[in-house]
Amino acid sequence: MVKKPSELGGIYFKTLDERDEYIRLLLDKSQRVLEGQELALVFDLLLLHPDANNKIGTGVKQIEVKPSRQRTDYNCFWVVREDGTIDDFSYQKCKYNLDRLIVKRRESAYREAVVNQTWEYRFVQTNSKQVCEICGASQGLQVDHDQPLFSTLINDFEKNRTDIPKEFEDATGTYLSKRFCEKDSEYQKSWQQYHQQHAVLRLLCKKHNLTRKRKEES
Numbered sequence: 570m571v572k573k574p575s576e577l578g579g580i581y582f583k584t585l586d587e588r589d590e591y592i593r594l595l596l597d598k599s600q601r602v603l604e605g606q607e608l609a610l611v612f613d614l615l616l617l618h619p620d621a622n623n624k625i626g627t628g629v630k631q632i633e634v635k636p637s638r639q640r641t642d643y644n645c646f647w648v649v650r651e652d653g654t655i656d657d658f659s660y661q662k663c664k665y666n667l668d669r670l671i672v673k674r675r676e677s678a679y680r681e682a683v684v685n686q687t688w689e690y691r692f693v694q695t696n697s698k699q700v701c702e703i704c705g706a707s708q709g710l711q712v713d714h715d716q717p718l719f720s721t722l723i724n725d726f727e728k729n730r731t732d733i734p735k736e737f738e739d740a741t742g743t744y745l746s747k748r749f750c751e752k753d754s755e756y757q758k759s760w761q762q763y764h765q766q767h768a769v770l771r772l773l774c775k776k777h778n779l780t781r782k783r784k785e786e787s
């Protein structure tokens with residue numbers, strides 16, 4: 570699987586545009602069976618395809634670049650499976666998941682940094698007998714970011730920064746997937762202060778917190 574936000578098949582891309590350009594050139598070149606680094610990169614892409622399991626099927630024998638079914642003047646990727654069957658897949662479909670993965674990993678690091686703040690909030694509020702703001706439930710309460718949304722807080726914070734981290738560490742030992750790297754500890758401190766000042770928290774029961782998160786994502 571892809572290990573770093575912008576890394577595919579061992580190639581590190583500084584920007585998303587740079588990555589798009591690399592893949593466009595890869596597809597523009599002649600029809601061929603992919604090898605080496607190109608193969609590693611496209612295999613990583615395939616794993617991000619929304620229908621990866623079916624595309625891979627009995628296993629990947631090789632991946633080729635050749636014209637798509639719909640447009641003969643336009644190349645796409647083709648999987649040749651172990652059983653000899655073939656299927657095509659487009660970068661656009663994989664790209665959507667990749668961009669989403671990057672956003673989620675980044676958000677995870679920001680969340681990890683303020684986990685103590687939200688726990689403290691929950692502790693204080695549940696001790697003073699606060700209930701779900703929507704239904705009045707008193708059990709299984711979770712902390713929700715009221716307006717501004719968590720994603721909005723991140724975007725607003727990043728606006729004034731020129732040192733936004735591009736890489737994150739695996740957050741082992743927590744329920745979140747990524748955390749800020751050691752070298753970004755000053756950045757993390759500023760974010761913690763920003764969050765302390767700007768976040769508006771509230772308690773919601775598990776059900777209402779989930780309903781709300783689904784809305785946010787759609």
Ligand SMILES: [Zn+2]
Binds near residue numbers: 704705706773775776
């Ligand atoms: Zn509720």
